[in-house]
Amino acid sequence: MGMIWSFIHKLGSPKWFYGISARLMPWFWVAAVALILVGSAWGLAFAPADYQQGNSFRIIYVHVPAAFLAQSIFVSMAVAGLVYMVWKIKVADMAAAMMAPLGAAMTFVSLFSGAVWGVPTWGTWWMWDARLTSMLILLFLYLGVIALRGAFTSRDSASRAASVLAMVGVINIPIIKYSVDWWYTLHQPATFTITGRAAMPMEMWAPLLIMVLGFYSFFIALTLMRTRSEILRRESNKRWVRDLAGETR
Amino acid sequence: MAFDSFNEFIAMGGHAPYVWSAWGVTGALLVAVVLHARAERRLLLRNLQRRVRRENRQGANQGEMAGVSHQMGGDRHDT
Amino acid sequence: MAGSETQLTSGDGRSVSRREPGGGLAVALWATLRRDLLLLMRRRSEVLNPLVFFALVITLFPIGISPDPQLLATIAPGLLWVAALLAALLSLDSLFRGDYDDGSLEQLLLTPQPLPMLALAKVTVHWLLTGLPLALMAPVLGIMLSLPAGSYLVLAFSLALGTASLSLIGAIGAALTVGLSRGGVLISLLVLPLYIPVLIFGAGAVQAAVVGDGAAAHLAILGALLALSLMLAPWAIAASLRISING
Secondary structure, eight states, X not given: OHHXXXXXXXXXXXXXXXXXXHHHHXXXXXXXXXXXXXXXXXXXXXXXXXXXXXXXXXXXHHHHHHHHHHHHHHHHHXXXXXXXXXXXXXXXXXXXXXHXXXXXXXXXXXXXXXXXXXXXXXXXXOOOOHHHHHHHHHHHHHHHHHHHHHHOSSHHHHHHHHHHHHHHHHHHHHHHHHHHHHHHHHHXXXXXXXXXXXXXXXXXXXXXXXXXXXXXXXXXXXXXXXXXXXXXXXXXXXXXXXXXXXXXX | XXXXXXXXXXXXXGTHHHHHHHHHHHHHHHHHHHHHHHHXXXXXHHHHHHHXXXXXXXXXXXXXXXXXXXXXXXXXXXX | OHHHHXXXXXXXXXXXXXXXXXXXXXXXXXXXXXXXXXXXXXXXXXXXXXXXXXXXXHHHHHHHSOOOHHHHHHHHHHHHHHHHHHHHHHTTTHHHHHHHHTTHHHHHHHXXXXXXXXXXXXXXXXXXXXXXXXXXXXXXXXXXXTOOTTOHHHHXXXXXXXXXXXXXXXXXXXXXXXXXXXXXXXXXXXXXXXXXXXXXXXXXXXXXXHXXXXXXXXXXXXXXXXXHHHHHHHHHHHHHHHHHHHO
16 A cells, blocks of 8 residues: 555656656657558558548548547546546646647547548538537537636646546546437438448558557657646746756756 | 559549548648647747746845845944 | 424524534535525526526527428427527526625535535526426427427426436536636536537437327436436536635
8 A cells, every 4th residue: 555655646746757758758759650650651552442432431540540539538638637636646637738639639630531531421521420420529528628727717726627527528428429329320320421330351450550559659649748848837946847957958 | 552653642543632631631730739749848948947047147146245245244344 | 303403494504413413414405495495586587587588599490490380390399409408508607606706605615514415405496496497488489389299298398307417417517617707608618518418318309209209218318317417416516616616
C-alpha cells in the first residue's frame, strides 16, 4: 500500500512527469511518423480498391482512425478527470485539458471525411447516418467541455467542472450511441452504411490497423508534448522550472 | 500496387476529389496540430527565460541598492 | 422519534436534524421540498413562462411550414417533443440561480444531510412545476397540430416520464454553470447533447402510438433512462454544486 501511494504521488509530481515524458516522447513520435507513413502508402497505393466503392474506399484509412481516436480521447479525458478528482493529481488535469482540442479536431476530421465519402457513396454531402450523427453529437460534447473549462476564472474550479462534465459525458456516450443506432435503423432501415461491413481481406484491414496504431501513437506523443508545455505554464513559479529555463537558454 | 501508373494513382479511378480532399484535410490538420504544439512550447520557454533573466537582473539591482544604502548609512554614521 | 419530529417540523428543520440524526433526512427533504414549492408558487411567472414558450413555439411551426393538417400530423410527435424539451431547457437556468444569489445554496451545502438527496428534492420540485405542466399541456397543443387520436395519452405520459430525466440531467448543467455570470447559453451547449437519447425514445413513443405499434417498449426505455438518471445524476449535481460554491 505504501509503495502504491508513493508511486501515485510520484506520478502526480509534475517534475517527475516532465522528466519521464521527455524520455518517452521521442519513441511515440517515431512510432507515429513511421506507422502513419507506412499505413498511408499501403492504404493509398497498395491496398486493392473496393469492388463496390472503388477507390473512394481509401477514405476509410483516415476516417476510421480519426473516429476511433475521437472516442478514445473522450474516454481518456474522463479517466484523467476521475484521477484528478480522486487523487488530486494535477498532471492528470493538465493532460485532460490538452486532450480536448485534439479530440474535437479528430471528431471534425472523421465528420469531414465521412461527409466527403458520402458524395460518391450516397450522392450527397450529408446523410443522417448513425455513425455520422453520433460523431456530430460527440463534437458538441467536446465543445461543451472546452467551453465550460474556458468559462471559469478560477483554474481549480475550471478543472473540476470539466472533469465532472467529461465523466457525465462518458457515461452518456454509449447511451447516445445505442439510441442513435436504434433511431437510425427505425427510420432508414435499408441504407448502405459506409463502414458497416465485416470480412475485409487482409490487404485491406492491415493498413487500417497500422493507421489506427499510428494515430494512437500520435495522440500519446502530442499529449505528452503539450502536457509538458502546460506544466511550464502552470508551474512557472516553481524553483525547478526556473532552473530549467536557465539550463535551456 | 493497385495502380499501373502515377497518373492513375492521382486520378484514384475518378474519385480523386474525394480521396485527396479527405486525406489532405486530415494530413493538414495533423501537421497544423504539431506546428501549434511546437510554437506553443517555444513561446512558453522564451517567456519563462525572459522572466527568469529579468528577475535575476532585478535581484542583482536590489542587491546593489542594498549595498549602496548600507554604505550611505555607514557614511551618515561617520558624519 | 416520530413524535419529537412532528413537534419541531413547524420550526426549523435543520435544528431538528442536529438533535436527531436518524430522522433528520426526511425532515430536511420535506423542508426543502416545501420551501422550493412555496418560493416557486410565489414567482408564478417563472412557472408559466415555459408553458407560454411551449405554446408559442408550437404556434410558429404551422406558420413557418404549412397549415396543412396532414403534414402537421406527420411531424407533430417530434415537434411537440422538441418544443417541450426546449421549454424545459429554458427553465433550467433559474433552478439554482435564486438560491445561489441569496446565499441559501451555501447553507444547503453546510447542512449535515447528504447533498445529493437535497438536490434530488430540488429537482423534484422543478419537475413538478415545469415537466409535469408541460406534459399535461401537450395534448392540447397536439390537437392544434392534428396529432392522430389514440396517441394523446402516450404523449402526456412519455413527456411526464421524459421530462423527469431532462430535469435530472439538466440540473447537472445548471449546477455547473450557476456560479458563472453568463451561464445561460453555455448550459444549453452542455445539456442538449445529453438530452438526445430521451428525445429519441420520447418522440419514438408518440410516433409508435400514432402508427399503431405499442409504445410500451419506448416507455419502458424512458423509464430505464429515468432510473439511471435517478441513480447517477444526484451525485453529479452535488459535486457540481460544490465546485460552483467553493470556487
